[in-house]
Amino acid sequence: MTEVPKRPPIAPPEEDPNVEAPGFASPPCLMHEVDPAYFGAMPTDELVQLLNTLLEAERAGVRVTAAYGAEAADPAARTALREVGIDEARFCAMLTRHIERLGGAPSKATGAFVDKALAVSGDAPRLDFLNRGQGWVVKRLKEALPKIADPQLHADLYDMLEVHERNIARCAGLGGRGQAG
């Protein structure tokens, strides 16, 4: 009588290739939890620091454009300064929103630019001084943008860069010297 060969033992589920992989307790893609620095982008704490520096600069911009606008002799300069001030305030709100979204605390400080700016007198020297401050912001943005991975923040900072370049050109046309930084 022929002996029936014994069936090989059934593999336990974790070794059986026919058994589907067990579910994961957390989603398999954890990219969203990885610090952007891992991918060569700016680390989050450095990013928050940069956004706070820009926030302080824009807050200074709101104060300076209001003070300059109130005292400008040229009506075109008054209008331009009021509109530049509206842009500065808009960027304060945008930067605050991103800082909070990244888990940071928005700075309450105002850039030291204000005191220096208020010491300048005359429309043209003031527009020139304002443009130096705006040029500084443009320089910081150009340095930072290639290191920003977050698409929404990148788009908002790119908009901020373009608006600053436009405002610099506008103030330069009114007597400021134009680009600096």
Ligand SMILES: [Fe+2]
């Ligand atoms: Fe600004």
